[in-house]
Amino acid sequence: MYGMISTWRMAYEGVVNQFERLKEGEFAGNVLEASIREIEDFENFISVGYGGLPNEEGKLQLDAAYMNGSTFEIGAVAGMEDIKNPISVARLLSQDRFNIFRVGDGAKKFAESEGFLSENLLTDYSKNKWEERLKKVENEELTPYDGHDTVGTVVLDKDKNIVSGTSSSGLFMKKKGRIGDSPLPGSGFYADSDIGGATATGLGEDLMKGILSYEVVRRMGMGLSPMDAAQTSLKDFEEKLERKYGKVGAMSLVCMNNKGEWGIATNVDFTFVVATNEQEPTIYTSKRTEDGETVIEKAAAEWVEEYLSNVLTRQE
Template sequence: MTYGTIATWRMAHDGVVKASKLLKAQGAAGDAVEALINTVEAYPYYKSVGYGGLPNEQGVVEMDAAFMDGDSLAIGAVAGIQNVKHAVSVARKLSDQHFNSFRVGQGATQYAMQNDFEIVNMLTPRARKIWQKRLKEIREKNLNPYNGHDTVGAITLDQKGSMAAGTSTSGLFMKKAGRIGDSPLSGSGFYVDSEIGGAAATGLGEDIMKGCLSYEIVRLMGDGKTPQEACDQAVYPFIEKLKKRYGKAGEFSLVAMNHKGEWGVATNVEFTFSVGNENEQPQILMANPGPNETTVIEPITQEWLDAYEKRIKAPVD
């Protein structure tokens, strides 16, 4: 049997490498997607996920995460959880529950504490400086407070044919307390069915959740579309519909993988992702919207990688 994994953004690449090794060694899809996302959650320089994630307007890091088992369709999710290093692991444990499998706010945090998940102060000194700088910019320059909303979303396929999906994010920087995006919402931020495939989203959650695009991509794959065809046909027409009927559309980027390990991507912005399967070593690629509702995918350059590393680690004034 084949195996594979795909995940959003360059920040997921180290996790994709780890997940690919697990899958190659006949590891389970659920273990692989959790390990992938845990890697991103633990890295302090990724400002939109986990430890070091940017806070809400009150300086509190509130995280959203979800896990889905493609065999049983079991789902666990958390939203607005605080001080928990690996929100996706809490979501995965909740997926074992028939009742109370989606927990929010204080209830989610208490559940994590009662089940011995690692509790830490998620607001790093670096993230606090960025937050304080943004507050000053808002006061002095009357700038829009919102900046950044990248989610790590991932799909895995193991050699037994099982699939899993996971998401994790600290959400929109400077968001209102209690704001929830698409990431923990089934069908919007993620969906996976081992008999078909899975999809995951990143971007502006308020707009992504208007389309239930992850489910729509899986549905199209179930109708026989390739992952790339499904991504293109689900994402681009909906963006145009949203512009026409709502007046605007935020950033949309989605990744997908089917039960054969084939993959696809669609986006309306410059979007990096990482992917690997039995036939391809994990690699970072760049996607951009192309002509006639298609997607252009190219390798990234070393120059781009170097600039990325410099940017995310740049000192905060």
């Protein structure tokens, strides 16, 4: 049994490429890191790594994390500037006993000491989007905060290792130094090879109030199917958040257990990618209907074609 699940359509190419290595018995950590690096490197995916969405000051500040569910090694970076592959920095930190979570200049200093290059990650396209948004926000035409598509991935390999990881440029137009749930253990990601792994995307400020990735893994550990674990965790938390906080932001979860079974939950239009020993890499679209049911469908060929064309031509 083996497989992987990833948030958002942007994960597809990386999953397709790395799933071949997973089939050959490659370690889950290597598969996860390589698949996320592909997204970080591709400038046309504008919410992760190179070409990501900048903060209010026009600067990219990146968050990422890595967790090995067999060893409980965790590494994380947050608010890191100028380093192209935060997932690799996070993974490297997971090898340490101390200082495994580093932020800001300290994260960058570590990365540079390990040979990562400092480079400009802001593309002309992202810079233009930032300038446009800045103007609209100044004119009060819209709230700045509506872009936050984190890649989150869970991988189960043939040796039963489960690894979970995330990478994100965070909330578009975020304030300097703002970090979301992506680098936070239990909130943005969690993995326990005895059980399974989970990861989240959406409004980090809400996700971190619910510790949702941990909760999904815990419920799988109680015997719930991945689908039930994700669905009930999200719904129970939404009910509580609505009651206590009065507002519920966008939240999506994906998970996989140690049998390669998967589940998701979302309260928005959400896409994700799955590949397992029983299923070649597949793009799914999902949404919650008005009566609270979650509809999951394989993405139609036309949808995929339109998406690709939009990304390659930078349309929205």
